[in-house]
Amino acid sequence: MDFRRRQKNLREGLERRKVDALVVTHLPNVRYLCGFTGSSGVLLSTPRPVFITDGRYAEQASSQVEGARVSIAKGSALLAAAAACMRMKIKRVAIESEHLTVAQLDAFEKALDKGVKVIRLAGVVEELRMVKDADEIELLRNAVKLSSRFFNPLLKSIHGGIAESAIAAKLEYMARRAGAEGMSFETIVASGERSALPHGVASAAKLPLAGFVVLDYGIVLDGYCSDMTRTVHLAKASNEARALYGAVLEAQLAAISAVRPGATARKVDNAARQELKRAKLDRFFTHSTGHGVGLEIHEQPRLGARSDAVLRPGMVITIEPGVYLPGQYGVRIEDMLLVTEKGYEVLTPVSKKLVELN
DSSP states (O other), rough: OOOHHHHHHHHHHHHHHTEEETEEEEHHHHHHHHHOOOOSOEEEESSSSSEEEEEHHHHHHHOOOOSSEEEESSSSSSHHHHHHHTTOSSSEEETTTOOOOOOHHHHHHHTTTOOOOOOOOHHHHHHHHHHHOHHHHHHHHHHHHHHTTTHHHTTTTTTTTTBBBHHHHHHHHHHTTTTTTEEEOEEEEEEEGGGGGOOOBBSBOOOOOEEEEEEEEEEEEEEOOOEEEEEEESSSSHHHHHHOOOOOOOOHHHHHHHHOOBBBHHHHHHHHHHHHHHHTGGGGGOOEEEEEOSSSSSSEEETTTOOOBBOOOBBBBEEEOOOTTTTTTTOOOOOEEEEEESSEEOOOOOOSOOOEEE
């Protein structure tokens, strides 16, 4: 990972905003910029960057942090960052406004001299993280490949009468045994009427003998996330259920086909919605078509109806339209994609043919 280049890109952005320093407190942003993977630390981005943590992480920071001097604070790392700003005679310091609490911001401002101006910035590092470098793309590929390996073996455990939570446990056990650090979000196993819940996390509910089961899961591998959804059917699907599945699949393929450099996120989202509109199902599609994925499961860009974000090569996104009929059932299909110079590459290798489990 070229952490120094990332910090240089950040510094250039801060200079354009006429900001002397940025206090980076969001841990995924800290990791992106200097490599620290612990649970407590602040990166003060200046021409002479300083990473501040406490004694618990002294050895870890010494071995992991690149492109910044490591400083061990006896108290709050945030207040130590304020003290460092005063020593460096910084006059305009920015904070990640979406990641600091009101209490933290108040304490930080009180620790500064009156002549120091605090600038509230949002999404500065996240904007850099939208486009992945070659190292990140390789790590994301690895995470997708590993998580995809669990799908077919998992199908053997799915049958009527088993609890959704038991299926999630089986999946998560396989992931851990295979080397995953954990799941990238709470595993969704939603069956029968619960499949109409877009975020129906695995519950104690038992699978019906017949009906849809939505499986939405991801893993964390080397810090990077994967995300995929497949919907399977217990027993032979009715013509109506098959039609619904086919409509969602067509919407997903239409959105995938719209992915290319220069396309807006809104255009990709609209491609899925127009396909569902033709099937008179668009009002049952209640969320955005996709999102970025990286160190966090939900990153920019958001692929929604109001998003003007422009796709660029190196972005890794999901395409995941769904239709949810309240009190009946739902279907969602999701892949991860890499935006390339000429279009896209689907990273998720799992078949999207409707699986009927007898």
